[in-house]
Amino acid sequence: MRRTIAAVGTAGLVALVAAPMTPANAADDATVSVLHAVPGLTVDVYANGDELIPDFEPGTLTDPLSLPAGSYDLQVFADGDSPDSGEPAIEANDVEVPAGANATVVAHLDADGNPTLSLFANDTAATAPGEGRLTVRHTAAAPAVDVRADGEVLFGNVSNPDEGTADVPAGSYSADVVLAGTEDVAIGPADVSVAEGANTIVYAWGSAEDGNLDLAVQTIDGLHSAPGGVPGGEAGLAPESDGAPTWALGLGLMSALALAFAGRELVAARARR
Amino acid sequence: MKTRTVALVAALALAGLVVSVTAAWSRLGPGLEVREPEAGPPVSASSGGAPAGSGESSSGRSRAGLDAAQAPERRPVRVTMGSVEVAAAVRPVGVAQDGQMQLPPDPRVLGWYRFGPAPGAATGGSVVLAGHLDSKRLGLGPLVRLRDLRAGEDIEVTLSDGTTSSYTVVELRRFDRQALPAELFSRSGPERLHVITCGGEYLPDAGGYQQNLVVTAAPV
Numbered sequence: 001m002r003r004t005i006a007a008v009g010t011a012g013l014v015a016l017v018a019a020p021m022t023p024a025n026a027a028d029d030a031t032v033s034v035l036h037a038v039p040g041l042t043v044d045v046y047a048n049g050d051e052l053i054p055d056f057e058p059g060t061l062t063d064p065l066s067l068p069a070g071s072y073d074l075q076v077f078a079d080g081d082s083p084d085s086g087e088p089a090i091e092a093n094d095v096e097v098p099a100g101a102n103a104t105v106v107a108h109l110d111a112d113g114n115p116t117l118s119l120f121a122n123d124t125a126a127t128a129p130g131e132g133r134l135t136v137r138h139t140a141a142a143p144a145v146d147v148r149a150d151g152e153v154l155f156g157n158v159s160n161p162d163e164g165t166a167d168v169p170a171g172s173y174s175a176d177v178v179l180a181g182t183e184d185v186a187i188g189p190a191d192v193s194v195a196e197g198a199n200t201i202v203y204a205w206g207s208a209e210d211g212n213l214d215l216a217v218q219t220i221d222g223l224h225s226a227p228g229g230v231p232g233g234e235a236g237l238a239p240e241s242d243g244a245p246t247w248a249l250g251l252g253l254m255s256a257l258a259l260a261f262a263g264r265e266l267v268a269a270r271a272r273r
Numbered sequence: 274m275k276t277r278t279v280a281l282v283a284a285l286a287l288a289g290l291v292v293s294v295t296a297a298w299s300r301l302g303p304g305l306e307v308r309e310p311e312a313g314p315p316v317s318a319s320s321g322g323a324p325a326g327s328g329e330s331s332s333g334r335s336r337a338g339l340d341a342a343q344a345p346e347r348r349p350v351r352v353t354m355g356s357v358e359v360a361a362a363v364r365p366v367g368v369a370q371d372g373q374m375q376l377p378p379d380p381r382v383l384g385w386y387r388f389g390p391a392p393g394a395a396t397g398g399s400v401v402l403a404g405h406l407d408s409k410r411l412g413l414g415p416l417v418r419l420r421d422l423r424a425g426e427d428i429e430v431t432l433s434d435g436t437t438s439s440y441t442v443v444e445l446r447r448f449d450r451q452a453l454p455a456e457l458f459s460r461s462g463p464e465r466l467h468v469i470t471c472g473g474e475y476l477p478d479a480g481g482y483q484q485n486l487v488v489t490a491a492p493v
Contacts, residue, residue: 035337053334061337130368130388170367170388190339196367196388197460203337216337224388226458228372229450232471232482233380233406238417239475239482255286262283 028069028099034062037108037139037205038115039212041089042079045107047072049083059205061218069099074117076107092117104218108139108205111160118161122220123199127167129227132194134173134202135165141207144180149173149192156180170196177204177213187213197224349385349392351431352402352468357418363402363430380405380414383468389458392430392438392492398460400430403469406482416470419486420445428466428490440466440490447472447484457487466490 034045036056045053053062056079072095075088090107095117097103102122110116120137127133136147138160147155147164150173155164157180176188187204194200198221206212349363366375366384376384385391386401394400407413428440443465448454450471457467466489473484 056334059337060334062334129372192339202339215339217339218337222460224460226455227368227374227386229453230374230403230469230471230485231369231376231405232450232485233408233414234481235407235409235412236475236477236481237407237413240420240472240484255288258282258286262280262286266280266283 029066030069030097030099030101030103031064032067032097032101033064033104033218035104035106035108035203035216035218036060037106037203037216038090039109039206039210041115043076043089043107044079044082046075046077046083046088049073049075051082055079059214059216061216064102067097069097069101071096074105076115076117090115090117092119095119102220104201106137106139106161106203108161108203109141109207111141111143113141113207113209116161120161120163122201123165124220124223126225127197127199127223129225130169130196131167132170132196133165133167133199133223134192134194135163135199137161137163137201137203140204140213141209142186142204142213143208145177145186145204146180146182147175147177149175165199168194170194175202187215190215192217195219195221197221199223346433347391347393348387348433349400349402349430350433352383353429353431354419354422354468355427355429356423357421357426359415359418361404361415374401374403376403376405378405378408380408380411380416383416386458389460390464392432392464392466393436394464396460397462397464399456399458400464400466401458401469402430402466406470406472416468419468419470419488420472422488427493428468428488430466438466439493441493443489443491446487446489448487449473450480450483450485453485453487464492466492 034053036043036058039058041058043056044051045056073093074091074095075083076090077086077088102124104120104122106118106120108116108118118139123133123135136155136158138145138158140160142160144157144159146153147158154166158164172191172193174189175192176190177186178184179186186208192200192202198219201218201220203216203218204213205216206214348365351361352363353360361381361383363383363385364377365387366377367387369375374384374386383402383404386403389401390396390398392400404416405414406416422442422445424442424444426442428442430438430440432438457469468488468490470486471482471484472486473482475482
């Protein structure tokens, strides 16, 4: 199993923010999805003072939004409140969204159970043929965890708000989440289907204390690549010659000769008259 | 020699020339090129909705639970190519250890690339069937007759739900084994059926057959 593991936390967010900035125009849009992973609170999401997502329920993911690259002030209000009437439940200012980025904004609980916003960069690099990418993000009010696939630790010691990502053979995996370094199962086991040519992003969310830990899934497809080739036969029983078939060449040559001969005869016959 | 005899020889010779040139052309000449630009794979599933700051309510959303329903499987189980009398079972295959498309070891069975679209898929794109030309243990398979297929002939694919998808051959192309275009495995754009086997010279010391023979067919 080929495996590339990267643990990206706040460092990853900083890297995304540090990406080169370009003036915002239609060609420089970023693709942004928003996941609501704060239990028990229906919210309205505002970007730069305008309502972006109304009546947003926990456990819900938006379709990818095409947003102009730039700097965003994000505010999350309890449903019904607005910038004019109340204080935001969660707030993140100057969130930089670089041109061409594919990112997910997640409203979730931090390790201590306080609502927060995190911006994750989604890896949309091409996957090898036959493989899919599995990304697991810790966005739950819970201690560090190990993420296991088919009983084997795939991502070890992942803390909120870090992630682990790996390219694995496409297929279904029995996944569970245990407290780091233990066998204490916090979530699962659950069957996670890793589609070929897609990044399957699994979020652990909720609160261990409140007993509402859960999994949410986001899929980004279109990352596939073609197989390296198609093998052929192995016995060499039916090779093709590279050029025209031999019989065609022979027939052509003989026909040309016969035509030349006939032409000469005709000319000779005419001359005799 | 009588003029009539000479004229007969000339006519026969002309016919011979025509036949030989036609035969050579069908082997050497460019196939019937019906190509349409392939769109690149989309990087994101979809994008839409109102841009930030427009004040409009946003695009769709969905429950992000783990229990997403799987579409019922619909896969090719059999393929027939009328005029060349190819009739073969089809089974799903993936990718081999070496990154090449996996093929059933039996040359009488074709593999369907299960990571790509099935016939009639909403996404369009390329349905890929491929098989070994021959095997050391089982000898020649039916795909040896693929090279005799011509543009305009029919290919029928039977699916696991009992339905049949019909295609018409558009062109035959040959590619060096190292240079099979990735677009043959396109997962979007107009639907195409690609039937692939090997061809060209057989050089045992250079990996065997040197080319891939690719039949491209379009839905009827």
